[in-house]
Amino acid sequence: MRPLFKYKYYVIILAVAGFWLFLIMLPPLLVSLSIERSSLFLYFVFSPLCHQIAERSFFLRGYPLPVCSRCFGVYSGLLLGILIFPLIRGNKYMKVIDRRYLFIAAFPIMADVILMSLGIYPSNRWTRFFSGLGFGSILAFFALPAFFQMTFLLLRRGGIRNLLR
Amino acid sequence: MKTEEYTRPVLIAGAIAGVLSAVPLVNLLNIICCLWILVGGVIGVYILKSDSGRKIEYGEGALIGLLSGLVAAVVSTVLNTLLALAGLNIGMMMMQRMINRFPEFEQFRDMMSAARVGVFSIITGLLFSLVIFGAFGALGGVIGTAIYGKKKETGAVA
Numbered sequence: 001m002r003p004l005f006k007y008k009y010y011v012i013i014l015a016v017a018g019f020w021l022f023l024i025m026l027p028p029l030l031v032s033l034s035i036e037r038s039s040l041f042l043y044f045v046f047s048p049l050c051h052q053i054a055e056r057s058f059f060l061r062g063y064p065l066p067v068c069s070r071c072f073g074v075y076s077g078l079l080l081g082i083l084i085f086p087l088i089r090g091n092k093y094m095k096v097i098d099r100r101y102l103f104i105a106a107f108p109i110m111a112d113v114i115l116m117s118l119g120i121y122p123s124n125r126w127t128r129f130f131s132g133l134g135f136g137s138i139l140a141f142f143a144l145p146a147f148f149q150m151t152f153l154l155l156r157r158g159g160i161r162n163l164l165r
Numbered sequence: 166m167k168t169e170e171y172t173r174p175v176l177i178a179g180a181i182a183g184v185l186s187a188v189p190l191v192n193l194l195n196i197i198c199c200l201w202i203l204v205g206g207v208i209g210v211y212i213l214k215s216d217s218g219r220k221i222e223y224g225e226g227a228l229i230g231l232l233s234g235l236v237a238a239v240v241s242t243v244l245n246t247l248l249a250l251a252g253l254n255i256g257m258m259m260m261q262r263m264i265n266r267f268p269e270f271e272q273f274r275d276m277m278s279a280a281r282v283g284v285f286s287i288i289t290g291l292l293f294s295l296v297i298f299g300a301f302g303a304l305g306g307v308i309g310t311a312i313y314g315k316k317k318e319t320g321a322v323a
Contacts, residue, residue, distance in 0.1 A: 040270045044260055045293065051196045071198060096223045099311040139304070142223065146307045149224020150231070 006093045009151055010086070013144060017079040024072060028063035042066060058125060070109070070128035077136020078143065085144050094152070096145045105138035170217050174229055178209030179236020182302070186237060187244035189253060199301040205237050206230030206305020207312065214313050223310045230306020231299050238294035246287055 023042065030039035046052070046066035057064040058072060065072055089095070108131040116123035182205025186192050194200045209229040214221050221229075264270045 036270060040264070047262070048195055049199055049297070074198065094224075099314070102308070102311050139307075142307050142311060143227075143304060146223035146227040146303070146310070149222060150227040150303070151224075153224050153228060 006148065009148060010082075010093070010144075013147055014079075014082050017075075017082050021075055021079055024065055024067055024075065025060060027066050028060040031063045032061035056125065056128065058129070068128065069125040070112075070132040073129035073132025073134075074136040074139070076129075077133040077138075078140050079136075080133070081137040081140020082144055084137075085140060089141070092145075093148050094145050097141045099142075101138050102142060105135045109135050170213060171229060171232065173216060174209040174212035175232040175236055177212055178205045178229070178233040180240055181205060181208060182233060182237035182298075183240025184244065186241040186298075187248065189248070192241075199297065202234055202237055202298050202301040203305035203308060205233045206302045206307075207309035209233040209302075210306055210309030211313050221310050221314050223307055223314070226306040226310030226314065227303045228306065230309065231303040233306070234298035234300070234302020235295055237302065238291065238298040241298075242287065242291045242294055245290070 024046070027039045027042040027046075030036070030042070043052070043066045050067040050071045052064070052066060053068060054064040056068045056070075058069050059065070067075070089097075112123050112127055112131045115121050182201050185201040185204075186195055192201070195202070206226075206229070209232075210221055210226045213225075213229055
């Protein structure tokens, strides 16, 4: 694979992940700057993706993020995973790690949800955040190579339109 | 890789995810990281694997999930529009919830009109859905491949 291929698409997906996180942090910043209309619109955009319960969300400048702490952890983890991917996987951009790691990474989230539902321990924003962070970080090691494989697949077939002919 | 294999899994998985994302109350589960769209991606991979009987690579799974998400976006937009015309406007309910939560937004009740059924709201909603459902569908396809795919990957793309 040509070096330019992987760098170009790596930068694209890194920028998308970073932009997504930026969009999440934008609504409370806008409200604090009295730009309420745009902030309301962004809260509305994120409303189908998360319950947005303030007690389970982090606050920024006195206002809750438009997603809960667990979702924020997952998205942060995805960005973190994408950032550290080259350090850990080197040139293996198209190769996915063993799927065992994904199931192991999902365990803290499931345990957090189950234990909290059973009332065994009180889950808080940070346990939700870190359980999501772990899962998101590992998910990046699946999503990034999958993205590269998918892009390579589409380029070889000449785009989605040709793919469906 | 035979692309004609994709049609059935994409259409079935996309239809299931789209319907579940539109049915009132059931669609609330989408607040768990677009759960139905993730499930749609997983279903798409499962159907492809069952139909083809061959190993599915992660890139292919992501592609199936992406396409299923796009189909789900169209299906859910159509169904949500029909529901809104029948008097059940989910978009307006969500906007109402936002305004009720924050006193700062009370002055923007006029924005609720943007959530009413119209060409602008349908097109905007469809565009957002295509992007969001496509991305989460691709993630669902990746997760589906991890569940139903082979144990060790060679990195080869069919």
